[in-house]
Amino acid sequence: QRLILATRNANKVSELRAILKGAGLSVELVGAEEYPEVPDVPETGVTFAENALLKAHALARATGLPAIADDSGLCVDVLGGVPGIFSARWAGRHGDDKANLDLLLAQLADITDPHRGAHFACAAALALPDGTERVVEGRLPGTLRHAPAGTGGFGYDPILQPEGESRTCAQLTPEEKNAISHRGKAFRALVPVIRDLLGA
Ligand code: ITT
Ligand code: NA
Secondary structure, three states: OEEEEOOOOHHHHHHHHHHHHHOOOOOEEEEHHHOOOOOOOOOOOOOHHHHHHHHHHHHHHHHOOOEEEEEEEEEEHHHOOOEHHHHHHOOOOOOOHHHHHHHHHHHOOOOOHHHOEEEEEEEEEEEOOOOOEEEEEEEEEEEEOOOOOOOOOOOOOOOEEEOOOOOOHHHOOHHHHHHHOHHHHHHHHHHHHHHHHHOO
8 A cells, every 4th residue: 555745845754754654554655756747736725734635635636646745834822823824935935944934033033931932733634536535733832942943853943942841843853853743743643544544
């Protein structure tokens, strides 16, 4: 049984492979890079769940394989939940992690510590070629540092300090991050659904 990972983000791919490996699914995970001819689907949804489903359906239809997708981002309390679904292109250019992080820090410069609450959110979607779909979500709550710390992970990891932690996500090992992360929670919740629908 083959299952395609509908993401072109290499950081997500390595986290997802580790998370799903730990779950003991009897599937072969296929990377989206094996299908370069499949165009990226526009993320026109207004929620993480809608966008994750759009990405999963597009690849499942194009490849004839069951597909899983991740849509995720950072939601800042004092900013009413943004960057949210716009996290990957907050500073303009899609995937420019450093520019996104610098812009957000500048926007939060006047916000003092007790008001710097935020969470990472992840929607994990499964779509089958016949149109069957499932989606589950996971969150990682925390607070935002005033300056980046750590070199691990990606995106906003250097500024998000998870609740109960003294380190940022970028200072955790990959295993530590996956154990508590929005992505770890969402995809571990998707595992029984994958098992059920694929018989894997
Ligand atoms: P795909 O759509 O191909 O999966 P993408 O990078 O475009 O890749 P998203 O649209 O879901 O994915 O945007 C995710 C953004 O949210 C990502 O660029 C980061 O800025 C942020 N983000 C998501 N998960 C994160 C994490 O675990 N740590 C830090 N930042 C994260
Ligand atoms: Na997105």
